[in-house]
Amino acid sequence: MMRLSTSWMYQQSLNTMISQQSALAATQNQVDTGNRINVASDDPAGAGQVVSLNHVLASNAQYSSTIDSATTRLNTEASTLTSVNSALDSARTLALQAVNGTLSSSDRNSLASQLTQIRDQLMQLANTTDSNGNALFAGTSTTKTPFQVGVNGAVSYSGNDAQQRSSVGSGLQVPTSDPGSGLFMNIPAGNGTFEASAGSANTGTLVVGSNSVTDLSAWNSTSAASGGGYTITFAAGGAWTATDANGNAVLDSSGNPVGGTYTDGGSISFNGMTIAMSGTPAAGDSVSVATGGQQDVFSTLNNMISALQNGGTTDTQLTNVMSRQIESIDQTQSAISSVQVSIGGRLDTLQQQQGAYQDLSVTYKSALSDVQGADAYTAISNLSLQQTALQASQQMFAQVKSMSLFNYLK
Known part of the structure; x- marks a missing residue:
């Protein structure tokens, strides 16, 4: 016949309550933290x-x-x-x-x-x-x-x-x-491709206006060969000629020097660019065209x-x-x-x-x-049940703890 000692019953009851307290604490933590x-x-x-x-x-x-x-x-x-x-x-x-x-x-x-x-x-x-x-x-x-x-x-x-x-x-x-x-x-500088500027020593009333590249293919094929720029020089009566940065005459597609006669309010075009001007240049006045500035x-x-x-x-x-x-x-x-x-x-x-x-x-x-x-309703319900179970275990333990053989013999 198996004997159940009082200490064993106490320990089992304590283990049950500790386990219930641990579960209750975990559920309480779920409720507190969500x-x-x-x-x-x-x-x-x-x-x-x-x-x-x-x-x-x-x-x-x-x-x-x-x-x-x-x-x-x-x-x-x-x-x-x-x-x-x-x-x-x-x-x-x-x-x-x-x-x-x-x-x-x-x-x-x-x-x-x-x-x-x-x-x-x-x-x-x-x-x-x-x-x-x-x-x-x-x-x-x-x-x-x-x-x-x-x-x-x-x-x-x-x-x-x-x-x-x-x-x-x-x-x-x-x-x-x-x-x-x-x-x-x-x-x-200038229009983003080149800058055309009237010479600082000019004595006439020539004003350089808007200017742009009007023929990109012609410009691309001649601008590099120009050495980075041109100089337009005026003679009497508005006659003009152009030289490159090396002082060589600029030639047209036929091999002839470019040039012409400028009149007030007109423009000068060669090698894919056009420069609008106004006023009257004096003989010896010039306009420089610089690239890459x-x-x-x-x-x-x-x-x-x-x-x-x-x-x-x-x-x-x-x-x-x-x-x-x-x-x-x-x-x-x-x-x-x-x-x-x-x-x-x-x-x-x-x-x-x-x-x-x-x-x-x-x-x-x-x-x-x-x-x-955590599901709030489930956690609160579990918390209530665990609290009730823990209280029941504690009450049961208190009753078992107070019992003895003399209580039974009565």
């Missing part, structure tokens, strides 16, 4: 899914944060470039005022003063920083003032030509900056200011200077416009990517809730 899985032992397989889902959610959150920072930086750049464009519009308007009509010395000084303010404003805009204090237009350089004025008034650029990039997804990087070298410094926007404004402040500049000379600087402003605004379009595309990419992460976060959080979350 999670079915709080430690790996609750559900090893489910815990693995929870870790994986939390990792994905954390990665998405990091990408979303990076997208927010990149969006802020690009919006700051876009806003700054809009201000730059506005300043250049004002400079262009002032240049046109200088070209149209005869200006008094006071008028010229007033225009020069306004252009000086615009130049200083452009310097400030070019050195704009983002919300972290980093220069917007320094490329990947850490310099805080990429544009600096030298003792001679010339502006130098101490940044680099690279773009900052932000990782906004697995294998996806978006540029978040544009170097100032391409926006403010390395601006193609560049001019920074600060030099453009400095040239305008210098021409206005120089009391010896004639109306014809002033008109020629301003015409060339207007071309440079147009080229600068073209470069800025191209970057603005690019920024718009990048912002659109960031917006789409952010929307994708928001949608994925909803999906992953729902999946995480399904795996980890």
Whole structure:
């Protein structure tokens, strides 16, 4: 006959209550946290899914944060470039005022003063920083003032030509900056292909107007052979001839020297280019055609200011200077416009990517809730049942504990 000792019964009762208390604590934890899985032992397989889902959610959150920072930086750049464009519009308007009509010395000084303010404003805009204090237009350089004025008034650029990039997804990087070298410094001169300028020693009233490449194939086949430019020289009565950079006469397709007679308001065309002009050239006046030149926007404004402040500049000379600087402003605004379009595309990419992460976060959080979350009604019901069972066990143990053989004999 098997004997059941009192100590054994006590131990069994204690083990039962400890097990019930442990289950009750686990259920209480589910009710408190709302999670079915709080430690790996609750559900090893489910815990693995929870870790994986939390990792994905954390990665998405990091990408979303990076997208927010990149969006802020690009919006700051876009806003700054809009201000730059506005300043250049004002400079262009002032240049046109200088070209149209005869200006008094006071008028010229007033225009020069306004252009000086615009130049200083452009310097400030070019050195704009983002919300972290980093220069917007320094490329990947850490310099805080990429544009600096030298003792001679010339502006130098101490940044680099690279773009900052932000990782906004697995294998996806978006540029978040544009170097100032391409926006403010390395601006193609003239019409972007060549620059036609009236000679500084001209004595006539010849003004060089709009110019362009009108026959690309002819230009491409002759521009390299020209040595990088041409010189158009005028004789009496508007007769003109052209030489290349080596001083050789420019020949037409038949092997004859190009040339002709210019009349006021006409144009000169050869080797695929056309140059419109006005006024009357004096014998010996010239027009140079240079290719591959560049001019920074600060030099453009400095040239305008210098021409206005120089009391010896004639109306014809002033008109020629301003015409060339207007071309440079147009080229600068073209470069800025191209970057603005690019920024718009990048912002659109960031917006789409952010929307994708928001949608994925909803999906992953729902999946995480399904795996980890506890059913509130079930957990509360289990908690109530476990509390009742534990109380019953405790009462039963108290009764068993107080019993003895003498109680039985009674």
